[in-house]
Amino acid sequence: MNRPASPTSAPAQPQHFALIPAAGVGARMGVHIPKQYMAVAGKPMLRHALDTFAAHARITRTFVVVSAGDAWIDELLTPELAQRTTVLRVGGATRQESVFNGLNEIRSMAGDADWVLVHDAARPGLNAELIDRLLDTLENDDVGGLLALPVVDTLKRESAGGRSQETVPRAGLWAAQTPQMFRYALLQRALRQAAEQGRIGAITDDASAIEMLGLRPRLVEGSPRNLKVTLAQDAALAEFFLKG
Ligand SMILES: Nc1ccn([C@@H]2O[C@H](COP(=O)(O)OP(=O)(O)OP(=O)(O)O)[C@@H](O)[C@H]2O)c(=O)n1
Ligand SMILES: C[C@](O)(CO)[C@H](O)COP(=O)(O)O
Numbered sequence: 001m002n003r004p005a006s007p008t009s010a011p012a013q014p015q016h017f018a019l020i021p022a023a024g025v026g027a028r029m030g031v032h033i034p035k036q037y038m039a040v041a042g043k044p045m046l047r048h049a050l051d052t053f054a055a056h057a058r059i060t061r062t063f064v065v066v067s068a069g070d071a072w073i074d075e076l077l078t079p080e081l082a083q084r085t086t087v088l089r090v091g092g093a094t095r096q097e098s099v100f101n102g103l104n105e106i107r108s109m110a111g112d113a114d115w116v117l118v119h120d121a122a123r124p125g126l127n128a129e130l131i132d133r134l135l136d137t138l139e140n141d142d143v144g145g146l147l148a149l150p151v152v153d154t155l156k157r158e159s160a161g162g163r164s165q166e167t168v169p170r171a172g173l174w175a176a177q178t179p180q181m182f183r184y185a186l187l188q189r190a191l192r193q194a195a196e197q198g199r200i201g202a203i204t205d206d207a208s209a210i211e212m213l214g215l216r217p218r219l220v221e222g223s224p225r226n227l228k229v230t231l232a233q234d235a236a237l238a239e240f241f242l243k244g
Contacts, residue, residue, distance in 0.1 A: 123229070187210070
């Protein structure tokens with residue numbers, strides 16, 4: 001669906017929607033509640049990204065994908081946030097399935113050419129500067145892209161027994177972050193194809209599905225503050241950046 005331009009106006013400018021997959025359980029974190037609801041810098045982790053997108057004038061609306069039985073989101077969503085945020089209780093078995101289910105759920109609200117910024121609830125350090133960097137870099141891009149960081153450490157491939165088998169050349173390697181930003185129709189098509197090929201469970205980010213179409217997403221430099229809180233020790237680092 002493409003919204004037609006009115007006869008006396010220029011074609012409608014594409015909208016920017018945030019879509020936050022937040023239906024995980026945080027198993028690697030080892031805490032008693034899903035990690036997206038654990039407190040980081042004084043508020044639930046998910047709240048940081050919701051507040052950042054809600055405060056950003058260029059983000060039309062935020063959709064947050066939670067599990068059908070999520071028992072925490074209703075309490076987290078203040079009346080102010082609810083004016084800019086829609087909860088979608090369509091979480092799937094994997095991150096990509098949650099994203100795909102969320103995309104399908106907003107079909108009536110998003111035009112084919114509208115941008116979707118998919119952002120992990122587990123990355124509370126996203127700020128307006130990083131969002132603007134992504135929007136400004138990709139606004140005329142034919143494919144879309146993602147925040148990422150060039151790899152600066154030497155990388156080892158583990159052999160049996162926890163020993164180094166080989167060094168993986170790091171030249172040209174980047175560590176993917178989020179948001180990952182693609183046009184609605186392209187991202188939905190890419191994830192649908194991945195699902196039809198039985199590969200949606202094997203991919204771990206949205207850009208992988210775009211690459212499977214033979215396209216090359218743009219790499220946009222992110223920031224260490226935009227780390228993914230995955231293991232228990234990550235929470236203190238996230239707090240450091242958020243309180244800094
Ligand atoms: N079935 C899933 C799995 C993950 N996610 C979301 O995808 C993001 C990145 O996933 P990850 O950091 O792996 O979170 P979890 O899957 O919760 O962590 P773990 O793998 O340790 O269980 C998180 O915001 C998580 O809530 C999701 O929406 N649906
Ligand atoms: C999307 C992502 O954050 C990019 O690095 C990452 O792939 C998510 O992985 P996870 O295992 O679902 O946390």
